[in-house]
Amino acid sequence: MKKSVEKFNIIKNRKIKVDDFINRALYKPKIGYYTNKMPFGKKGDFVTSPTISNLFSEIIAIWIISTWETLGKPKIFNLVELGPGDGSLSEVLVKTFKNFPTFNNSVKFFLYEKSEFLKRIQKKKLNGTNLKWINDYKNIKGGPIIFFGNEFFDAIPIKQFFIKDKKLLEKCYIFNGKFLEETQCKPKLSDLNNLKSFKILKKLKFIEYPKQGLGELSKIVKKIKSLSGGVLLIDYGYMEALNESTIQIVMKNRQIHKKNLLKYIGNADITSLVNFSLLNEFFSKKKLNVKRVVTQKFFLERMGIIERAKILEKKMNEKQKKYMITTLSRLLNKSSMGELFKVIFAYKSNNKKFFGFE
Ligand SMILES: C[S@@+](CC[C@H](N)C(=O)[O-])C[C@H]1O[C@@H](n2cnc3c(N)ncnc32)[C@H](O)[C@@H]1O
Numbered sequence: 094m095k096k097s098v099e100k101f102n103i104i105k106n107r108k109i110k111v112d113d114f115i116n117r118a119l120y121k122p123k124i125g126y127y128t129n130k131m132p133f134g135k136k137g138d139f140v141t142s143p144t145i146s147n148l149f150s151e152i153i154a155i156w157i158i159s160t161w162e163t164l165g166k167p168k169i170f171n172l173v174e175l176g177p178g179d180g181s182l183s184e185v186l187v188k189t190f191k192n193f194p195t196f197n198n199s200v201k202f203f204l205y206e207k208s209e210f211l212k213r214i215q216k217k218k219l220n221g222t223n224l225k226w227i228n229d230y231k232n233i234k235g236g237p238i239i240f241f242g243n244e245f246f247d248a249i250p251i252k253q254f255f256i257k258d259k260k261l262l263e264k265c266y267i268f269n270g271k272f273l274e275e276t277q278c279k280p281k282l283s284d285l286n287n288l289k290s291f292k293i294l295k296k297l298k299f300i301e302y303p304k305q306g307l308g309e310l311s312k313i314v315k316k317i318k319s320l321s322g323g324v325l326l327i328d329y330g331y332m333e334a335l336n337e338s339t340i341q342i343v344m345k346n347r348q349i350h351k352k353n354l355l356k357y358i359g360n361a362d363i364t365s366l367v368n369f370s371l372l373n374e375f376f377s378k379k380k381l382n383v384k385r386v387v388t389q390k391f392f393l394e395r396m397g398i399i400e401r402a403k404i405l406e407k408k409m410n411e412k413q414k415k416y417m418i419t420t421l422s423r424l425l426n427k428s429s430m431g432e433l434f435k436v437i438f439a440y441k442s443n444n445k446k447f448f449g450f451e
Contacts, residue, residue, distance in 0.1 A: 097358050098268060100124050108265040108278050111340075112305060115250035115363050120207065124359045127208040127248070133179045138344045138362050141244050142327070142389075142430065143182035146420040148405075150185030152396045153241065156325070157186070158196050159448045160239055164322065169235035170199040171320065173227070175242030175309075177204045180215035182243060187222050199236070203227045230316045237322035237442075240313050246372075247328050247364045249306040253338060254280060254288065256298045261285060264338075272352050290378075293370045299336045301365060307375055314379045314439075323381070323440030323447075327389060329433045330367030339366035369435050376439035384438040384450040390431035392449045393424060 101117050101124065103109060119126045131137055133144045142149040161170050177183050183204060190197045202224045206212050212226055227233070253264035255277075263280040266273040288294055288302045313324050331339075342349040344361040354361075369386045376383045387395075402421055406414055425431040438447060 098355060101358055103268050103273075103355070105268050105270055108267050108276060110252065110263060110265050110278060112250040112252045114266050114273075115340075116305075118354075118358050118361075118363055119248070119250070121359075126359055126362055128210045130210075130360065131179070131214065132362055133181075139346060141178060141181075142424055142434070143185070143243060144179065145423055146417075147185050148398055148402060148417070148421060149393070149424055150182045151189055151401060152393050152398050153182060153243075154186045154189035156396050156449055157239060157241070158190075158193055160323070161196055161199065163444050163446050163448075164237050164442060165444070166195070166199070167236040168199055169201060170196070171201050171203065171233050171236060171238040171322070173203045173205055173230070173233070173238065173240045175205050175240055175313075175326075176245035176248060177206055177215050178211065178244075180204075180218035183215070183222075183224065184218055187219070187224070201225075201233070201235070203233065205230075205240075230312060233316065233320070236320065238316055238320045239322050240317070240324040241326075242324075243327045245328070246303070246306050246326055246367050247330070248362075249303060249309060250363075251306070251340075251365050252284065252302045252304050253340075254300040254302060261300075268355070273354055291371060291374055293334065293368070293374050297334050297336055299338070301334075301339060301368060303365075303368075303371070310372075310375065311379075314376070314381060317381065317439075317441050318379075321441050323438055323442065325436065325438045326367075326372065327392075327434060327436050328367040329430070330369050330435055332370050332386060332435075334368055334370070335366075341365065367435075369437055372437050372439075376437075379439075381439040381441055382445065384440075384447060386435050386437050387450050388432050389434035389436060390425045390427070392436040395449045395451075398425070 101121060122128055174183050190200060204224055204226050254261050255264060262277040265276050265278040267276045288300060294300050317323060341364050342351060342354055342361050344357055349357055349361055373383050373386060402417060423429045
């Protein structure tokens, strides 16, 4: 443990803010979780919808094509996947788009990924496609733009604040020589002012504030405002704030107790639940239209996932059918991902007929 503490530059008795700590744990070059380890799949630490079932990705492909139609079938249509992970979703999208030649000829497809390690994995998987990796959006021009991300937002570090003696304080960690203890720090005035500008956060005693995530979304909103289009985010989260920490530390598909955080630092994922009401308010404040937030179950069913499964079933043997039913129920069941995962779409367009939300 001493070694890992030194590597991550965590100094005894020096306070570190929650988001700074998570940033180091996930993205410190060479040793951060997303810079050195394959997180996805059965042998990884967690599974995501695109790594569970191709059906999920096919439905996203259909949603993207229907959105292109709603936007008037533009000749240039920019598409950006946010945080593509192991590239599973994009792989199915590329394959599905080939069945729709007019659409396919219009698409300019970009991948926005922070981790160099995952970029290498994506490039290997998507070898031979004409996808482009980007670090910012400035060279994307021409037609409208659609951003989409599955479990993108939950992977971005958050800040935490709490009220003590009527004062809003920021949560920090301090290394006491054995483990990380929770403590308090004086918040920056600009952070306090920003979070106080959100109605949804006003009455809370414990606040999770995705400063970095909203920074990412601000760049996205700016691009949507100049080109038109929208952003679709799918993630696990809530509508009613919980007044408690939602940070989870996950390894080998299990949650790890936060007391053991330092032991597994760099080898465990750290995520938090997404506050969809906050995202809603954020997009509205930025003057984008927002579709009502729906559950993953609602969205996938509205987009025809059951009908698609019935078509595929006809060509399957019993073993394949069984597998498809199991994975489909993981995506849709209330007790699994169906309700906890939610979908939000914020957009700028005169036509409001986007599918999946009504
Ligand atoms: C939880 S994974 C989800 C991966 C994939 N979308 C899936 O559903 O399987 C989060 C992804 O977002 C990327 N990511 C996190 N923060 C990012 C940022 N600020 N900019 C770009 N990519 C980021 C991670 O490196 C990773 O690829």
